[in-house]
Amino acid sequence: MKRKIGVYICHCGSNIAGYLDVKKTTAYAATLPYVVVARDYQFMCSDPGQDMIKNDIKELGLNGVLVCSCSPTLHLRTFREACAEAGLNPHLCEMATIRELCSWVHSHERENATEKAMALIAAGVRRVLYRNPLETKWAPVTPNTLIVGAGIAGIQTALEIAGAGNKVYLVEKEPSIGGRMAQLGKTFPSLDSTSDMLIPQMEAVQANKNIELLTNSEITEVSGYIGNFKVTIKKKPRSVDEAKCNGCGECWAKCPVEVPSEFDRGMSKRKAIYIPFAKAIPKIPVIDRKTCKFFLDGSCHVCADVCPTKAIDFKQAEETVKAEIGACIVSTGYDTFDPTPITQLGYGKLENVVTSPEFERMLSPDGPTGGNIVLKNGTAPKAVAIAHCVGSRDQNYFQYCSRVCCMYSLKYSRLLKKLLGHDTNVYQMYIDMRCFGKGHEEFYKSASDEGVNFIRGKIGQVTNIPQSDEEKGKLIVVCEDTLLGTMIRVPVDMVVLSVAMKPRTDMEEVARTFLLGRSADGFFLERHPKLDPVGTMLDGVFAVGCCQGPKDISDTVAQATGAAARALALISKGKVEMEAATASVDEEVCAGCGYCEAICQYSAVEVDPKRKVAVVNEAVCKGCGACAATCPSKAMQLKNFGQKQLIDVIDEATKEYAGLAR
Amino acid sequence: MAEKKEQFEPKIIGFLCNWCTASAADLAGTTRAQYPPNMHPIRVMCSGTVDPMYVLKALLSGADSVMIGGCHPGDCHYVSGNYKARRKIAMLKQIFKSLGLDENRIWLRWISASEGPEFARFIRQITEETRKQGPSPMASDWTV
Ligand SMILES: Cc1cc2nc3c(=O)[nH]c(=O)nc-3n(C[C@H](O)[C@H](O)[C@H](O)COP(=O)(O)OP(=O)(O)OC[C@H]3O[C@@H](n4cnc5c(N)ncnc54)[C@H](O)[C@@H]3O)c2cc1C
Ligand code: FES
Numbered sequence: 001m002k003r004k005i006g007v008y009i010c011h012c013g014s015n016i017a018g019y020l021d022v023k024k025t026t027a028y029a030a031t032l033p034y035v036v037v038a039r040d041y042q043f044m045c046s047d048p049g050q051d052m053i054k055n056d057i058k059e060l061g062l063n064g065v066l067v068c069s070c071s072p073t074l075h076l077r078t079f080r081e082a083c084a085e086a087g088l089n090p091h092l093c094e095m096a097t098i099r100e101l102c103s104w105v106h107s108h109e110r111e112n113a114t115e116k117a118m119a120l121i122a123a124g125v126r127r128v129l130y131r132n133p134l135e136t137k138w139a140p141v142t143p144n145t146l147i148v149g150a151g152i153a154g155i156q157t158a159l160e161i162a163g164a165g166n167k168v169y170l171v172e173k174e175p176s177i178g179g180r181m182a183q184l185g186k187t188f189p190s191l192d193s194t195s196d197m198l199i200p201q202m203e204a205v206q207a208n209k210n211i212e213l214l215t216n217s218e219i220t221e222v223s224g225y226i227g228n229f230k231v232t233i234k235k236k237p238r239s240v241d242e243a244k245c246n247g248c249g250e251c252w253a254k255c256p257v258e259v260p261s262e263f264d265r266g267m268s269k270r271k272a273i274y275i276p277f278a279k280a281i282p283k284i285p286v287i288d289r290k291t292c293k294f295f296l297d298g299s300c301h302v303c304a305d306v307c308p309t310k311a312i313d314f315k316q317a318e319e320t321v322k323a324e325i326g327a328c329i330v331s332t333g334y335d336t337f338d339p340t341p342i343t344q345l346g347y348g349k350l351e352n353v354v355t356s357p358e359f360e361r362m363l364s365p366d367g368p369t370g371g372n373i374v375l376k377n378g379t380a381p382k383a384v385a386i387a388h389c390v391g392s393r394d395q396n397y398f399q400y401c402s403r404v405c406c407m408y409s410l411k412y413s414r415l416l417k418k419l420l421g422h423d424t425n426v427y428q429m430y431i432d433m434r435c436f437g438k439g440h441e442e443f444y445k446s447a448s449d450e451g452v453n454f455i456r457g458k459i460g461q462v463t464n465i466p467q468s469d470e471e472k473g474k475l476i477v478v479c480e481d482t483l484l485g486t487m488i489r490v491p492v493d494m495v496v497l498s499v500a501m502k503p504r505t506d507m508e509e510v511a512r513t514f515l516l517g518r519s520a521d522g523f524f525l526e527r528h529p530k531l532d533p534v535g536t537m538l539d540g541v542f543a544v545g546c547c548q549g550p551k552d553i554s555d556t557v558a559q560a561t562g563a564a565a566r567a568l569a570l571i572s573k574g575k576v577e578m579e580a581a582t583a584s585v586d587e588e589v590c591a592g593c594g595y596c597e598a599i600c601q602y603s604a605v606e607v608d609p610k611r612k613v614a615v616v617n618e619a620v621c622k623g624c625g626a627c628a629a630t631c632p633s634k635a636m637q638l639k640n641f642g643q644k645q646l647i648d649v650i651d652e653a654t655k656e657y658a659g660l661a662r
Numbered sequence: 663m664a665e666k667k668e669q670f671e672p673k674i675i676g677f678l679c680n681w682c683t684a685s686a687a688d689l690a691g692t693t694r695a696q697y698p699p700n701m702h703p704i705r706v707m708c709s710g711t712v713d714p715m716y717v718l719k720a721l722l723s724g725a726d727s728v729m730i731g732g733c734h735p736g737d738c739h740y741v742s743g744n745y746k747a748r749r750k751i752a753m754l755k756q757i758f759k760s761l762g763l764d765e766n767r768i769w770l771r772w773i774s775a776s777e778g779p780e781f782a783r784f785i786r787q788i789t790e791e792t793r794k795q796g797p798s799p800m801a802s803d804w805t806v
Contacts, residue, residue, distance in 0.1 A: 071688040072705075097703075100691025105782070106699045116699045123702070223741065511776040512737060517685055518776045520693040537685055537775065581707075601741045624740035625711025629750065638711065646704075646716055653675055653702040654723040 003034040005128050006062045007121060008053055010044035010069035012099055019103035020113040025068075028118045032125050036060055045075050053079070054086035064128040065093040068121050071100045073537050074528060089133030091580060091640060096124030123652040130645035134580040137618075141227035142326040143571045144169065148219055148510070151179020152553055153331035153545025153560045155201050160564030162210035166571055169323050170205065171233055172215045176280035177202055179333050180546075181553060183263065185363030185371070188411040188552075189443035195279065195366070202281045214321065216286060222513050225622075226540025227326050227576035235319040239287035240273075244311035247275075247283035251303035251312065259291050261368075265358045268368035273303045273312075278366050287312075327540050327567040330524065331560065332510055334546035337391035337398070337500040345390070345497060346462040351376045352475060353462055353495045355390075356408060363415060373419060373494075381493035383425035385477045386412055387459045391500030393431060398500045400521045402550040405498040406434045410447040412496060417450050427453045427490055429479055437552065455490075457482045462495050501550040514541050523549045534563045540576075542566055581639045582621035583628060587613045589635035596627035596636050605636075672726040672792035674701040676785075677712045681739040682775050683731025689778030697785040700792075701729065708732070709770075710743025714754040717768060724801040727767040727792040731781075734772040744772065767798055 007029040011017035022040045029038035037056055041049050044067055056062050065088065067079045072095045080090035098117040106113040145161050147154045150172035158170045170177070182202075184194040205211055214233055221232040257272035270276070272292040273285045293300035294314055304312040336357050339347045346353045352375050354362075365371040375381055386409045392402040413426045433454075435444040448454070461478040467489065474491035481488050503522035504510075511518055515538050517525035524543040527535035534542045542563040545556040570576070583596075583605070592612035596605045604620040605627055607613065614627075614636060625638040634643055678684040684705045690697070706712060709732025717728045730751060732744040751770045758765035769788055773781050 071691070073685070073688065097688070097691075100688040101703050102699070104691040104694055105697055107694065107696065109699065112699045116702070119702055123704070508776065512734070512774055515681055515685070515733075515737070515739070515775045517689045517692075517778065519689075525689065525692065537688070599746065601743075622740055624708045624743050625706070626708070626740065626743055626746050629711050629713040629746070638707065641707065641711070643713075647719060649704055650675065650716060650720050650723055650725075653704060654673060654720060654725050 001063065003064055003129055004036045004060060004062050005034045005064035005066060005125055006053065006056045006060065007032070007035055007038040007066045007068065007125065008044050008049070009038070009040040009098070009121070010049070010067065011040060011042050012069060013042065016069070016099050016103045019107045020098070020110060020117050024114055025098075025117050025121060029068075029121050029125070032122055034064070034129055035125060036062065044069050045078055050078070050082040053082055057083065057086035057088045062088065063092060064131065066096060066121070066124045066128050067093070068096040068098045068117070068124065071097050090136070091134040092128065092131050094124060094128045094131060096120045119653060119655065122655070123649045126648040126652050127645060130642055130648065131640045134639060136580055137578040138575040139227055139578045141570055141574050141576055142229075142324045143167065144323065144325050145327050145329065145567045145571075146219075146229070146231055146323065146325040147171065147329045147331060149173070149179070149330065149332040149545070149547070150177035150205070150213075150215070151331060151333045151545060152181045152198065152201070153333065153547075153556045154179070154329070155205055156557050156560040157329050157331060157544060157564045157567075158211050159201065159204055159208065160561055161567055162208045164568055166210060166568070168211045169231075169233070169325070170211050170213050171217050171219060172213075173218055174276065175216050175238070175284075175286040176276050176282070177205060177213070177215060178277075178281070182277060182279075183265075183357060183364070184360045185365075185367070186411065186415060188407045189437070189439040191411065191414065193365075195364075199279050202279070206281050213282070215282060217321075219510075219513055222328065225576075225579075227570065229325040229328060229540065231323050231325050231328070233321040233323065235321060237316040237318055238284065239289065239312065239314055239316050240285055241311045241313045241316070242282070242284050244309045245284045246309055247285075248308065250306045250308065252285055254302045254306050256300065256302065257291055257293060259288070264361050264368045265355075267358060267361055287314075327542070327570050328514065329563050329567065330510065330514060330516065330536075330541065330543045330547060331545045332504060332507070332547040334501045334550065335504045337502050339390050339497050339499055342390065344461045345387070345459065346475075346495075347497060350462060350464055350475060352381070352493060353497065356405070356496060356498045359412065359496045373416065375493055380420050381424070383427070383492040384412075384416055384494045384496060385427040385429060385459075385475075385490060385492045386496045386498060387477075388428065388430040388498050389458070389500075390497040391502070398502060398521065400550070401434060402501040403434070404501070404550060404552045406430065407437070407440055407443070407552065409496075409498050410435070410444055413447045413452045414450065422450070425453065425492070427455055427477070427492065429455050429457060429459050429477065431456070431458060437554065455479060455481050455488070460487075501546060504547070507547070514538065516541065516543065519549075521549065523547060534559055534566060540570065579621075579623040581623045581641060582618045583616050583623065583625070583636055584639050585614045585616060586635045586637070587611075589633050590614050591633055591635070593632065595630050595632065599626050599630045601626065670793055670796060672700050672789060672797075673724060674727050674729060674788060674792060675720040675725040676701045676703045676729040676731060677706050677709070677716065678703050678731045679709045679733060679744075680705055680707050682733040682737065683771070683773045683781065685775035686731075686773045686777045686781040689775070690782040693778050695779060695782035697782045698789045700789045701785050708738065708740050708743035709747035710738070710740065710745075712747060712750070714750050717751075717754060721767065721798060721800045726795070726798040727769065727788060729769040729771060729784075729788055731771050731773050734774055737774060763800065764795070764798070767792070767795065
């Protein structure tokens with residue numbers, strides 16, 4: 001068959017065309033052997049772009065297509081579908097990545113970028129040349145979903161999917177579900193109690209028979225592919241038999257060990273056997289083996305003695321749960337910034353300088369102060385300064401905006417006035433007010449109407465060294481008022497630092513387990529910022545909530561619902577396209593040595609004892625190519641990644657190009 | 663063609679595993695990391711599919727060095743492809759040594775999908791190192 005290849009070069013607006021000479025590359029592509037048409041267009045992935053390809057297939061009888069644009073993870077499927085619609089076998093379509101691998105990474109060397117793009121295109125044409133039509137094969141989808149992280153994002157996704165009648169494995173690292181939302185007092189812009197919203201959702205999770213809730217657990221391994229993942233979950237020992245415990249609380253009432261409560265940000269004490277907060281779900285305690293005296297020296301077993309159901313099990317071992325999964329949803333949330341390194345703010349040194357997560361605990365009725373705002377000495381503050389953007393929008397820490405701090409800082413204003421009276425002085429030290437959500441600007445207006453002092457400027461220093469009588473016994477906030485252009489000193493009783501939301505410190509482990517990418521800000525990378533903000537680069541894995549970037553509860557829930565729809569769509573389709581590029585044997589050449597059989601991870605190859613040739617089981621072959629790399633006679637080849645193709649590609653790639661010529 | 667530069671510009675061929683290093687390369691792009699254009703990327707399904715023959719072929723065709731990028735040990739999408747790659751490349755390097763060829767022109771690296779900055783850093787490094795090594799004599803001294 002004489003090859004007729006069409007090459008399509010995308011400008012991607014200015015993402016490609018802005019950094020390399022698209023016209024020159026197109027002219028060059030037209031001169032390449034087997035290329036019968038080369039075109040460039042603003043956006044190849046748009047409908048007119050796809051139509052261009054479809055028309056050429058029909059009118060010029062193309063039997064090979066190379067689209068030179070973004071990464072194949074983004075649009076290979078789009079272009080293959082377009083080809084299929086025009087009657088061309090989709091496997092005859094290939095992409096050359098001239099955006100991620102070229103224009104974006106060589107954006108200050110137009111000529112070199114152009115030359116490299118030309119080399120990538122020439123090599124791409126070679127790849128198309130050796131491709132053969134393949135039959136698309138389908139695999140069934142396991143209708144189970146894995147959700148990692150049970151904050152509001154994970155909870156909401158789980159309820160949607162389980163509500164549609166499908167099995168969900170909801171895995172949470174901590175002893176209780178709820179995530180950070182459980183630590184908040186009231187929420188903007190409605191000033192509703194967060195627990196009034198969250199607790200019913202948590203209870204619904206527990207009550208739902210379709211949800212297998214695995215708390216105190218972590219994912220250790222994920223293998224497989226979309227529709228057919230295999231995951232291993234490690235259930236850390238609680239030292240309490242979940243089947244026997246009825247959550248009566250005798251054990252934690254009697255436990256003599258007290259340690260700072262993580263949930264209350266160290267502002268209260270918890271026991272060595274504990275539930276993180278009163279409304280925890282499941283309401284089953286966990287023994288902290290690092291502080292429990294039984295585990296330290298065997299000197300105490302009060303909990304076991306008082307437990308009416310004999311649920312304490314000091315010998316409980318780690319458990320492993322294995323599950324078959326169709327779609328994975330990662331909703332591992334965020335951490336908050338520890339402002340200790342910004343020493344001039346006095347956090348950790350000056351009393352009554354607190355972070356926003358600590359302040360949230362104070363505002364919570366179930367918190368360490370019972371919902372009262374109090375100073376260390378037990379009295380109520382008369383003046384409070386709130387510092388915005390601590391760690392956010394800061395070249396030294398996080399460049400991004402955390403998106404919720406302006407709003408929750410305003411929430412603090414309103415709550416302070418409400419709880420402590422209208423004569424409480426509230427100062428907001430801000431850089432810019434960002435109140436962009438629904439009802440947010442209105443909330444800003446109401447807060448302003450209540451008489452808040454807005455000072456535009458970043459806090460330079462918080463000190464307790466007075467310069468006047470008025471400042472005695474106070475915290476003095478030193479700040480430049482950039483609107484007035486003067487330095488000011490504001491004496492207050494309490495300073496709240498609105499700290500940045502940041503990627504969790506254990507993000508990288510999760511990224512590695514799920515093969516997820518991370519964007520420059522450290523959060524998980526979405527497949528497409530506009531068109532697929534919940535997908536990731538790995539098919540069948542979605543990232544939702546604050547692990548994908550800072551956002552408020554409404555946006556988190558919106559995204560969670562989106563991910564649930566995606567998982568449900570996969571389940572209702574019921575099948576996924578399988579790797580078509582499996583290994584295949586040239587029986588004329590195969591000597592039956594069996595090296596391939598020995599190296600195959602999946603036992604997909606066997607040597608037929610009678611015919612003495614290797615036989616590939618295509619249903620089992622995953623297309624990794626280990627056998628092809630090992631075959632001494634090169635009888636074994638990966639379909640569409642054959643030896644001739646690679647040799648040709650290498651030839652093209654090593655041709656002189658750019659200023660890179662010797 | 664661009665004007666010839668004064669310094670030697672090495673030509674590097676990179677075999678990038680589809681699941682990790684190629685993804686890291688995409689990420690480097692998405693985050694607009696900048697690195698020299700000397701490496702020509704070739705996407706492969708797994709580092710374990712890189713037959714040493716292809717490495718040899720690249721060097722004989724004029725590459726000054728070759729990189730193979732795979733998933734970190736334990737993370738291979740096909741379970742053990744990267745271990746196979748590790749053995750194959752170790753063996754190839756041995757053969758290079760015994761033939762008096764420069765085995766330092768072959769670089770096997772584990773770069774995961776999330777390590778975009780590491781990918782960019784490595785491309786800068788391999789380009790610099792290869793530049794120091796100078797043109798590979800293999801293409802001109804040997805014929806296939
Ligand atoms: C001080 C402050 C005040 C705020 N006030 C408001 C407000 O008033 N209104 C509003 O809308 N938003 C507010 N927000 C934002 C709000 O907290 C978030 O939008 C919301 O909590 C995000 O939920 P999430 O589920 O994405 O993450 P999280 O709540 O962080 O949940 C993630 C969950 O995943 C678990 N997890 C993490 N890693 C793993 C792992 N490897 N394996 C298993 N489980 C794991 C965690 O333990 C956690 O339970 C505020 C934020 C802050 C910092
Ligand atoms: S899949 Fe990356 S090395 Fe095997």
